[in-house]
Amino acid sequence: MTDIEIVERLKRDLGPEALEVTNPDRRRIFLKVGSGDLVAAVTLLRDKYDCAYLATISGVDKGETFEILYHFASPAANINVRTEVPKASPHIDSITAVIPGAILYERELQDMFGLVVDRIPDPRPLVVPDDWPAGNFPLRKDWKFERPPEIIPGGKS
Amino acid sequence: MLNKLVRWSRIKSPWILHLNSGACNACDIEIVAALTPRFDVERFGVLLKATPRHADVIVASGPVTRQIKDRIIRIYDQVPDPKFVIAVGACAMSGCVYRGAYNIMGGIDQVIPVNVYVPGCPARPDAILDAVVKLLGKL
């Protein structure tokens, strides 16, 4: 299956759910869906496109919204599903029911961006170190960090 | 006389504990490489020990992450006196490229006292050997 065929097939299968399908590079396909259609799209990819292998989930802080990318890989191509959620109500559905291996990446999203993943099997709050203050999400662009003062051993501090 | 004997034995038999506080593995594999036939630290009586209770010298590598800080102090306390710390690699000295990252507290000397610093990213096994020998020469 060539890239163009996959793009055509995706457009046909998903219909209006596919907001945008692009093919910027060899074997790289970016598919954009609404955040509500995500689980359906992932299920379709897994069942019909041989995409059981989820490479990772990346989040990007785009100011007003969070962009979330699910990177799938199949022998034919690398399909990246893109979806966006508003920063005001950052809710996204969990895909662990479809792909169990996604759990780590979803937890990472929760930790780093403060996204809320609905229906995640293990929603324990995961903060980076044990003593991490709540409400700090390091990968948000507006999160700033101040370095603690360093001690110079044996000298002036 | 007795003091001399004890000092001699300390110089001749430093047992090390390898402590990784969030390093990138490079210094760690070089420390392990120092045990292997090419470098072979056992010639000098150096043994890698598993528990802090048996060790004399802590060989620490890596910047200190926020999560592991308390554990490092606990491990340092578990080592019986007299104890020494060798900071291996640029990260253990100052934080190296990670200096300024939000989860890094800086070099290992921010948490426990350090006796010897070994520069290098990563430090070569020869340099680590040299550090152990120099440390013992200072006794």
Add this chain to the structure above:
Amino acid sequence: MAVLRTFLYLLVYPGLLFLFVYSTFCEWFDRKVYARLQNRMGPTHTGRFGLLQPIADFVKLLAKEDIVPEAADKSLFSLLPVFGLAVVSTAALLLPVWNFDLAAPGMTSFSGDIIVILYLLSLPTLILFLAAWSSTNLFSTIGGSRVLTMLFGYEVPLFLSVLSPAILANSWRLAEIAAFYQKKPLLILPNLLGFVIALIAVQAKLERTPFDIPHAETEIVGGTFTEYSGKKLAFFRLMMDIELVVASGLLAAVFLGGFPGGAIIGFVHFVIKTLFIIFLLALLRALTSRIRVDQVVRLAWKYLAPLAVLQLLIVILLKGFLK
């Protein structure tokens, strides 16, 4: 005079001082052989050829801070190393190298001393278990339970295989067994199977690879010794070293024809034969990887014990045939 002699006997030769020197030498030998088999040098720079390395380790540990954990049973925790050292040193006195004279058996050579030495060799295992248990560390506890589990595995094959030469020699006294095989060296051969079994069992008793399960450092950190430091650790290490000497001496006395020829030549025999056995043990240590505790028990009961029984059978039949 007799009191002085007893003192010398207990403290200098073949007592503590000699045992200390010889066991550290054996440890050095073991480490050196092990290192050479791995293409390394082993200790080199402490004394000539690194000979003083184990002594340096020992002195350094003596001079270190001694930590007793809060939760540990303090008196037991501190007493056990000394007790263990005493037990193995006592066992060492029973070796027939210091009392070769059959006509005038000393205090430490009597009929049945082979049984006593075997039991004295079992005690360190129990001491290790108690030491692990009293230090209350999780890893120590696991190590302790592993010590006991292994004890059930190797003890029976060891006893059976050591007793079969005794049966053939028709004696329960080490010196007599050794003398019997000196007279008829060919009879050593039927015991070869028993020798191999005893080697493996001794390896397990000394907790060396492939049986270093109780203190497997990649699994349970220091295992039984996790909480020990300073003097107590030094005593435990010395205990293990002396146990190595005693066990190899026992095997040499029983399987390799003892130590004939008076104080000097007998002593040379002792050194050569124990070093040979230590060499074999080091070889075994270098050539194998650690096995699981369930595999130890299975190995012991499935293969070692039946083979030891077979060895007994061979010996009994041979004895009937010789008569």
Add this chain to the structure above:
Amino acid sequence: MKFQIPIGPQHPALKEPISLRMTVEGEVIRDADIRLGYNHRGLEKLAEEKTWIQNIYLTERICGICSHSHATCFVQGVEKLMEIVPPKRGLYIRYLVSELERVHSHLLWLGVAGHEAGFDSFFMYTWRDREIVMDLLELISGNRVHYAINTLGGVRRDVDEGQKAKILEGIATLRKRSEYYFHIGANEPSFVGRIAGVGLLTKEQAVSLCAVGPTARASGITRDVRKEDPYAVYDEMDFEVGTADSCDVLGRVVVRVKELLESYKIIEQILHKLPAGDIVVKAPRKAKPNEVVSRYEAPRGENMHYIKSNGTDKPERLKVRAPTLANYPATVEMLRHGFIADIPLIFAAIDPCICCAERTVSLVNVRNGEETTVRLSDLRRRAIEQHKNAPPKRNAVWPF
């Protein structure tokens, strides 16, 4: 009697800090829980504050063992963003180093596996021979561990004829030795007794838990980015993807040794085909706003970098997915119902590179046991179902 034992964060089996909490019953593990965060350094945030060139050296220091992998994966992506094509010779040298790194990493792993199993002689011998490849890497790049040979648009150092001959010579020695180690690893009874049938991961489990690299290939999945998505020079090379179907630690040893032998083949081909010409082209300082997904087959499995640029000289977002992270769910599956004695082996079998996995993530794994039985998730049900179907070869037969 059930009790919990902590493995780590400072534990001799782990050269890096991580905490495994095992619930054990006697010697049998009932449950495993992984707690990361000890090695979390916040690299992804840091990368947003550094320029493209600085980031090469930062990504190189994600991990010391697969340093070249991360740097190459990053550079590959950035070159696409900047729309520059490195010259052929530069590419060949870059992937020559990457194959040499695979050799060093797999030899290192073989030794560590031996060490975890208490087989120290094996460890010493493989590490002795690993020094050969370390010398070759030092010869090419000048460094033993962080080679720093990548730059945007090519590589920084050329290979001359003398070096070529040296590398070929070293590879010939290593090939002989690797075959011998393969013989030992697959035949030494006490070693095989420890690794056969340990750490089972069926093919279905491996697929559903998204395992990668040798862990997946030992379960019969032929997933190799070099073959599947041939980047740069790999479509010109002739090599096979080594797989095994025993699904246990022994299979992982076999896969890694097969990969070693394939790597020697690739190195020889690269050296014989090495074209003449430049090794580097000049790269612009900034990249146009765009995004790219860069994949790379590291020694431990697939590396993936998602890079987004915003027109400046710094990345908007750099997402690093290291192979070890992808293997953690599979590891928890493998550990369950194993023995305490198998923990270091199983854990080492994924060749964990905690520093890779943790540049920004913290996670506690899917939990089994009392707490989650209340809300029986689909994941847990699946895991149990699959476990029932696993072939009953948990207890290895003593091979005497």
